[in-house]
Amino acid sequence: MRFWQSVRMAFQTLLAKKVRSILTMLGTVIGVTAVIALVSVTAAQNEANRNVWMTLSKNLVTVNFNSYEWQGGRPNSEIARELSQYLNEDLRSLASGLTPSAQMWNQITWQGKTLDLNNFYFGSEQFSLVNQYDIESGRDLSYMDIQRNTRVAVIGSLLRDTMFNYKDPIGETIYVKNEPYTIVGVYRATEKKPDYYSDEEFQRWGRDNMIVLPYTQARTLNPGMEMNNYMIKGNDTEACLLLVELITDFLGTMITRFDWNSWDWSSGRNPDTSGTNGDFWVYTATEYIEEQEQAEQSQANTMVMIAAISLLVGGIGIMNIMLVTVTERTREIGVRKAIGAPRRNIITQFLIEAAVLSGSGGVLGVVIGFAVTLYWGKIQFNIIASPDLGVTALAFGVSVAMGIVFGIYPAIKAAFLQPVDALRTE
Amino acid sequence: MKNTLIDIRNVYKIYNESFENEVRALDGVSLRVAHGEYVAVVGASGSGKSTLMNILGCLDAPTYGEYYLDGEQVSEFTDAKLARIRNRQIGFIFQGFNLLGGLTALENVELPLVYQGVHGSKRHQMAMEALDRVGLFDRMEHRPNQLSGGQQQRVAIARALATEPNIILADEPTGNLDSRTGEHVIQILDKLNKDGTTIVLITHDPAIAQVAKRAVRILDGRIVEDSAAKGGAAS
Numbered sequence: 031m032r033f034w035q036s037v038r039m040a041f042q043t044l045l046a047k048k049v050r051s052i053l054t055m056l057g058t059v060i061g062v063t064a065v066i067a068l069v070s071v072t073a074a075q076n077e078a079n080r081n082v083w084m085t086l087s088k089n090l091v092t093v094n095f096n097s098y099e100w101q102g103g104r105p106n107s108e109i110a111r112e113l114s115q116y117l118n119e120d121l122r123s124l125a126s127g128l129t130p131s132a133q134m135w136n137q138i139t140w141q142g143k144t145l146d147l148n149n150f151y152f153g154s155e156q157f158s159l160v161n162q163y164d165i166e167s168g169r170d171l172s173y174m175d176i177q178r179n180t181r182v183a184v185i186g187s188l189l190r191d192t193m194f195n196y197k198d199p200i201g202e203t204i205y206v207k208n209e210p211y212t213i214v215g216v217y218r219a220t221e222k223k224p225d226y227y228s229d230e231e232f233q234r235w236g237r238d239n240m241i242v243l244p245y246t247q248a249r250t251l252n253p254g255m256e257m258n259n260y261m262i263k264g265n266d267t268e269a270c271l272l273l274v275e276l277i278t279d280f281l282g283t284m285i286t287r288f289d290w291n292s293w294d295w296s297s298g299r300n301p302d303t304s305g306t307n308g309d310f311w312v313y314t315a316t317e318y319i320e321e322q323e324q325a326e327q328s329q330a331n332t333m334v335m336i337a338a339i340s341l342l343v344g345g346i347g348i349m350n351i352m353l354v355t356v357t358e359r360t361r362e363i364g365v366r367k368a369i370g371a372p373r374r375n376i377i378t379q380f381l382i383e384a385a386v387l388s389g390s391g392g393v394l395g396v397v398i399g400f401a402v403t404l405y406w407g408k409i410q411f412n413i414i415a416s417p418d419l420g421v422t423a424l425a426f427g428v429s430v431a432m433g434i435v436f437g438i439y440p441a442i443k444a445a446f447l448q449p450v451d452a453l454r455t456e
Numbered sequence: 457m458k459n460t461l462i463d464i465r466n467v468y469k470i471y472n473e474s475f476e477n478e479v480r481a482l483d484g485v486s487l488r489v490a491h492g493e494y495v496a497v498v499g500a501s502g503s504g505k506s507t508l509m510n511i512l513g514c515l516d517a518p519t520y521g522e523y524y525l526d527g528e529q530v531s532e533f534t535d536a537k538l539a540r541i542r543n544r545q546i547g548f549i550f551q552g553f554n555l556l557g558g559l560t561a562l563e564n565v566e567l568p569l570v571y572q573g574v575h576g577s578k579r580h581q582m583a584m585e586a587l588d589r590v591g592l593f594d595r596m597e598h599r600p601n602q603l604s605g606g607q608q609q610r611v612a613i614a615r616a617l618a619t620e621p622n623i624i625l626a627d628e629p630t631g632n633l634d635s636r637t638g639e640h641v642i643q644i645l646d647k648l649n650k651d652g653t654t655i656v657l658i659t660h661d662p663a664i665a666q667v668a669k670r671a672v673r674i675l676d677g678r679i680v681e682d683s684a685a686k687g688g689a690a691s
Binding site (some may be wrong): 035039042043046299361362364365368369370371372373375399422449450453 | 513515516535538540542543544545548550554556563567568570571572616619649
């Protein structure tokens with residue numbers, strides 16, 4: 031076993047000069063540690079970010095319109111009806127869910143206790159699908175609730191906690207503007223309290239401090255109110271972009287809006303909106319999210335590049351020390367050649383030594399990298415960051431490869447020593 | 457001369473040729489050594505005897521002249537072939553022993569067998585036999601720094617023997633040893649020669665040269681005396 035003998039001898043050489051070996055490995059250790067920790071923590075952090083805001087608005091198209099009837103625009107109710115029909119019939123294949131929606135501020139009362147609520151919604155039975163809410167107890171809004179205009183409501187978990195003191199609220203009756211509504215279900219929590227919110231702030235602003243009523247109840251509570259807001263869940267990014275285009279064209283046939291793109295903001299004059307009869311807004315964050323994801327990826331790549339420079343520096347350090355080793359062991363090389371070692375054998379021996387040196391640094395780097403990943407993720411972002419195994423394997427492989435690549439020159443230098451010169455060295 | 461093993465013809469080794477500081481380490485040396493001979497090359501320090509040994513051992517190439525080893529011209533060999541020759545045909549014994557400090561006695565003796573490609577238990581067996589021949593069977597797990605000078609030189613001899621080479625080249629093998637241990641080493645060499653190994657022994661000590669059957673005196677890079685030519689003992 032010539033190979034294992036070489037490996038064993040390489041370890042002996044390393045152990046014989048501990049301080050030198052550790053200093054030589056330092057560059058590799060730092061490089062591997064940095065790559066593993068940066069990639070793993072960045073990935074975990076991005077994952078956490080995504081959990082907070084990406085899933086909420088991913089593939090979501092928001093539509094808002096307002097026709098100015100006083101400027102000759104068509105009635106909003108008519109536009110709402112036509113848009114609803116267009117969405118439900120013509121664009122159905124592009125979307126997995128659709129809900130008219132309105133968010134407003136309202137007071138709700140239960141057993142004499144009154145609460146101001148910012149997240150007071152009207153929606154259809156697909157409200158939970160579009161907004162990615164899951165039922166925790168009771169039932170969701172149903173198609174029949176919408177059709178029959180039932181006086182029911184589904185609430186978020188945080189509202190249950192604050193208003194009903196964590197008790198089961200199903201079957202309880204609450205009052206909005208003195209109109210009674212029966213709570214039929216509770217949505218599961220969608221977010222944890224972020225560190226920057228106090229308990230009080232979270233209860234006030236938290237996403238789950240919410241209630242949703244059938245949108246057909248909107249008129250009961252606010253006479254004359256039109257559902258001029260729609261939320262659509264597109265199938266994918268392309269579908270979202272197509273939806274934005276199609277809905278913009280569709281609304282454009284009914285509403286003449288001011289073209290903000292043509293207006294020179296620096297003119298200092300008010301825009302001339304004569305000839306317009308309303309405004310609308312169709313928006314998807316999908317593109318933005320993709321850009322964000324790509325930006326995050328390139329940011330991570332940049333950090334890995336920087337960490338990789340450390341690996342490179344480590345490799346140069348190994349080459350330096352291997353050159354010293356070759357000089358120190360010239361006589362040994364001479365002896366080996368005298369007793370018949372061919373060149374390739376000498377090359378292999380020194381390459382193995384370089385690889386063992388950098389590989390040991392790599393192992394140390396993996397261990398420290400794992401520790402740093404867990405500790406850093408915990409204290410900095412309060413997340414459990416698990417080390418990325420693919421990157422770990424890659425970083426370790428690169429560290430060994432660095433040793434071999436940077437070991438080639440010293441090894442060749444050793445192999446091409448003239449035996450007689452090598453033996454003459456003291 | 458029958459069965460010529462080493463045949464060098466008109467060999468020169470010149471450093472800094474045609475410069476002012478030109479040195480002729482070997483200045484036209486011709487020498488033939490037959491199979492089974494025991495030749496002592498005697499000369500003062502700086503006479504060129506070590507250069508001669510390096511050329512004989514394929515560790516160095518002559519500037520001019522031809523070297524036939526067992527009928528083949530050495531200057532035409534590739535590096536790989538030279539390594540193989542050094543490995544199988546020639547065994548070296550150095551004044552400074554030149555054992556590898558990180559390896560045990562047994563591993564040192566095994567090293568040329570490793571390069572020869574002998575594996576496993578066979579390699580162990582051959583190395584142990586070689587150690588046995590120099591009387592160090594019980595020291596095979598010792599490292600060089602745990603052995604005396606004489607023992608180290610015997611390990612070096614065992615290493616030279618392990619591949620059963622045709623020639624043993626010994627460069628001042630007793631130079632670092634006291635006279636009694638030196639004698640022991642010389643006895644081993646003598647015994648090896650009786651068993652049929654060709655030995656070229658390089659020394660500055662005329663007393664040691666007496667042991668050899670043939671003595672060649674070298675001075676300023678030239679052979680000035682050859683007992684074979686005078687007495688015809690080895691022809």
